[in-house]
Amino acid sequence: MSDFSFQGVTPDLILDAVESVGFYPISGLLPLNSYENRVYQFLADDQKRYVVKFYRPQRWSDAQILEEHQFTAELAEAEIPVVCPLSIQGKTALEWQGFRFAVFPSIGGRALEPEQLEQLEDLGRHLGRLHLTGSARPFSHRPQLYTRAGLDEAAQELLECELLPDSLREAFRAILLPVVARVQAIDWDAYTHVRLHGDCHIGNLLWRPEGLTLVDFDDCRQGPAIQDLWMMLSGDRLQQQIQLETLLEGYEEFMEFNPRELHLIEPLRALRIIHYMAWLARRWEDPAFPHNFSWFAEPRYWEQQILALKEQLSALDEPPLRLQPGFN
Structure with a gap:
């Protein structure tokens, strides 16, 4: 153990x-x-x-x-x-x-409903205020969201993972390494980094009678603002466009958003995919993981991840979402 x-x-x-x-x-x-x-x-x-x-x-x-x-x-x-x-x-x-x-x-509450645009706009306000406070000073001890060493370590753990079937090892390597290279080619230092929630998904957002509450800051760290926004985007490109602009309507009441960060959405998605797989591999000795994530040890899972990484590599080549002309 x-x-x-x-x-x-x-x-x-x-x-x-x-x-x-x-x-x-x-x-x-x-x-x-x-x-x-x-x-x-x-x-x-x-x-x-x-x-x-x-x-x-x-x-x-x-x-x-x-x-x-x-x-x-x-x-x-x-x-x-x-x-x-x-x-x-x-x-x-x-x-x-x-x-x-x-x-x-x-505290009690129900999950935020991202299809309710007024809730998304309210989340945008909360995140704008959160990032305004988060920009006041940096973390001294918490890590950056992205580090080259962290991504290299995650990739190596996956390539050495005993649960990766030998029959799929070369195919997995052949798609993982190009995705890693694309993420590492980005000049992350060219973007402003603020203190973030870090894991802003629906499970960490509670809608209560008095409004929205953010919970579970266990993954808070330093990074670009878009990290706390992109996980709320789903559906086709038009739906994501509407969701993004709704979030930013609320966000920019408190904090200016740099539209250049839209280029980071797909790299951040790739980073999350890789780190999630590596997290499962790293925690496999914990009995809770084989019990709750048994599919991680099945060949079909790794086949699906090869396809997912291929799709993600293609997504990295697509133009990013754009804000409509005249967006405030």
């Missing part, structure tokens, strides 16, 4: 950890949908629901975890709806028997 293991995070350890900081569950521990960390909801004796998050060992340093917490605190201070860890005796980053954890208030 690797150093990234959660071996030892038993129900008794979880209960001891939360009780050590003054929370006394009167319900069972409800596992929430998280594979990178271990996250549980519980009802405490004060009749309030909380969420405890155990950080995967060795993934982030203490300083990087604190930067996540400090960033959400800055956003909350700017009245941007986010979920912040609770400060307990002046600390948000807690520790129990070698495992680092944080406690959050539990």
Whole structure:
């Protein structure tokens, strides 16, 4: 078992950890949908629901975890709806028997509906405000969204992955390496980098009676603004055009958008595809991964990924989305 293991995070350890900081569950521990960390909801004796998050060992340093917490605190201070860890005796980053954890208030809500354009415009406003705050200063410890070394490492892990069938290894290499080369050919330093949510997809956006709330800043890092926008685009080119302009109508109320970043949408999509596959390969020793992602070990999956990478290489050659003339 690797150093990234959660071996030892038993129900008794979880209960001891939360009780050590003054929370006394009167319900069972409800596992929430998280594979990178271990996250549980519980009802405490004060009749309030909380969420405890155990950080995967060795993934982030203490300083990087604190930067996540400090960033959400800055956003909350700017009245941007986010979920912040609770400060307990002046600390948000807690520790129990070698495992680092944080406690959050539990909030309810429903998923954002991207086909509802008024919700997309509201998300644009939230992201404009988030990036305005994020541009005030850089992260000191959190990584860049893209690094050449990080992409090289992900590609190498995939090429050496024991689950990649030998019969497909050469075909996979033949398409993976050109996609990697195209992403690395971009001058990423030519774009402004701000502190980002980093993983802004529908699962991390909750629509509540009082409006939209952004959750789960575990992947926050430094990068171009378009990273927090492009995952909301779906459908054909016309639909994506409408969605993009709707997002930017709200976004530009607070933050100017550089249209040159539209050239980064497909490279960022390629980067996400590669890093997602490498993440699965890297975590395969965690029993939760073979159980929940069994298809990753099947030849058909790798055949599909070869096709997906071929399609992505073609997408990298297509002209980017363009804003309509006169767009404000």
